[in-house]
Amino acid sequence: MSGVEIGEIHLPLSEAFYISVQNVRRRFARVAITTASVTLGIAFFVSLMMMASFQAQAGGTGVQPYMYWLLFISLLVCGVGITNSMLIAVAERYKEIGTYKCLGALDRHILEMFLIEAMLVGGIGGVAGYVIGLIAAIVYAVANPAVGLQNALAALVRPNAAVPFAGALPVALGLLVLGAGIAILLSLIATIYPAYYAARLNPAEALRYEI
Amino acid sequence: MALRYEYTVETEDLAKYYKMGVYIVKALDGVNLKIRRGEYVSIMGPSGAGKTTLFNMIGGLDRPTRGKVYIDEVDISKLDAYELAWLRARKIGYIFQTFNLIPVLTAMENVMLPMIFAGVRREERIRKARELLERVGLGERLYHRPTELSGGQQQRVAIARALANDPAIILADEPTGNLDLQTGLEIINLLRQLNKERGVTIVTATHDLKMIDVSDRIIYLRDGKVERIETRAEIAVEAEEF
Numbered sequence: 001m002s003g004v005e006i007g008e009i010h011l012p013l014s015e016a017f018y019i020s021v022q023n024v025r026r027r028f029a030r031v032a033i034t035t036a037s038v039t040l041g042i043a044f045f046v047s048l049m050m051m052a053s054f055q056a057q058a059g060g061t062g063v064q065p066y067m068y069w070l071l072f073i074s075l076l077v078c079g080v081g082i083t084n085s086m087l088i089a090v091a092e093r094y095k096e097i098g099t100y101k102c103l104g105a106l107d108r109h110i111l112e113m114f115l116i117e118a119m120l121v122g123g124i125g126g127v128a129g130y131v132i133g134l135i136a137a138i139v140y141a142v143a144n145p146a147v148g149l150q151n152a153l154a155a156l157v158r159p160n161a162a163v164p165f166a167g168a169l170p171v172a173l174g175l176l177v178l179g180a181g182i183a184i185l186l187s188l189i190a191t192i193y194p195a196y197y198a199a200r201l202n203p204a205e206a207l208r209y210e211i
Numbered sequence: 212m213a214l215r216y217e218y219t220v221e222t223e224d225l226a227k228y229y230k231m232g233v234y235i236v237k238a239l240d241g242v243n244l245k246i247r248r249g250e251y252v253s254i255m256g257p258s259g260a261g262k263t264t265l266f267n268m269i270g271g272l273d274r275p276t277r278g279k280v281y282i283d284e285v286d287i288s289k290l291d292a293y294e295l296a297w298l299r300a301r302k303i304g305y306i307f308q309t310f311n312l313i314p315v316l317t318a319m320e321n322v323m324l325p326m327i328f329a330g331v332r333r334e335e336r337i338r339k340a341r342e343l344l345e346r347v348g349l350g351e352r353l354y355h356r357p358t359e360l361s362g363g364q365q366q367r368v369a370i371a372r373a374l375a376n377d378p379a380i381i382l383a384d385e386p387t388g389n390l391d392l393q394t395g396l397e398i399i400n401l402l403r404q405l406n407k408e409r410g411v412t413i414v415t416a417t418h419d420l421k422m423i424d425v426s427d428r429i430i431y432l433r434d435g436k437v438e439r440i441e442t443r444a445e446i447a448v449e450a451e452e453f
Contacts, residue, residue: 007329008330009328010330011327022316096313098272098311099307099311101299102272102299103300103324103325103328104328106292202273203272204272207272207307
């Protein structure tokens with residue numbers, strides 16, 4: 001090439017993060033639907049685990065093997081929901097993606113932006129899901145004379161080996177960490193296909209798209 | 212300093228064919244152009260003539276079926292994805308009919324975006340974005356988001372953004388298409404002023420006859436081929452004959 005020095009293209013992580021945060025903050029309705037998928041899945045997970053540990057505390061049976069299957073399937077359903085939601089989000093933003101590429105974005109920058117968004121949604125959904133799950137479990141304990149609030153609170157502060165990966169932490173804390181962790185991981189995995197698709201869009205076609 | 216490249220944009224037998232089922236649509240069918248540094252060129256023609264396709268080829272947004280595009284004497288078909296991205300960030304500024312600003316970012320942030328990709332330092336980005344937005348007349352609206360700006364204002368932000376990395380070329384696809392008469396005129400005049408001030412080559416694809424007054428040359432496309440090319444002097448003579 002005659003005399004042209006091709007320089008570098010950067011998208012610092014801090015900038016990608018900032019843009020993703022803005023996307024999450026400003027697109028509330030779209031983000032809320034995706035987050036709801038995560039929240040519901042984690043709420044189910046947390047509440048089921050907690051209810052089982054309350055029962056164990058009250059002298060009943062604890063976490064049963066079939067429950068792990070229930071939780072796995074429900075998280076899978078949520079994951080599919082997240083993928084669906086993110087595919088729509090990507091389709092709504094074809095022009096925007098085309099524009100980013102015009103400004104110099106590489107495919108991997110688009111991928112990064114969507115994956116960061118997915119993790120933010122996962123984090124928020126995970127915490128929200130935990131709170132809902134906790135409330136649901138407490139309500140269950142209070143409404144169920146065989147269990148009662150005393151047993152619930154006692155179960156929450158003790159570790160429970162039946163909780164995967166976080167069995168050494170008190171149940172209340174362990175499920176928060178596990179719930180958020182699963183939410184972020186699930187969101188990330190579910191968004192890989194849509195984000196990859198977005199990253200590979202041809203700029204000319206992306207810009208032409210009319211929703 | 213001597214100008215190194217006489218022709219900022221050069222196309223050689225440029226063609227783009229699309230397959231629609233069994234039919235082949237010839238969006239471009241052998242276009243040869245040479246655009247000089249600092250020229251203001253308008254590409255005109257009926258719908259479907261190939262204006263946007265030509266725009267996409269020159270802008271490196273799509274690959275031609277046949278032929279070559281040279282930007283500052285670099286054959287862009289030889290560039291890989293990384294180098295193309297650099298080209299789009301540094302050499303070319305884009306302006307669209309639908310403005311295409313990032314809706315979640317403020318005017319300042321939109322203008323700073325190409326500078327982020329080019330690796331410009333933060334203080335310099337802020338300074339330059341402010342300067343550009345003031346130049347296009349939006350000094351009062353630096354922190355507004357696109358939803359808080361009118362069409363004309365959004366297009367001004369787009370122009371400021373296109374200039375952010377001091378590109379050699381600005382490609383404008385129907386820049387006045389979504390604007391009313393008065394606003395469209397303002398935008399066209401702004402583009403012409405910037406063209407004269409900064410020596411940036413401007414190539415617009417347009418239906419807008421108001422663009423004729425400010426263009427150095429007009430390239431008429433029809434059915435994917437160049438029908439004729441007129442210079443402003445020639446148009447002035449034609450107008451006299453009425």
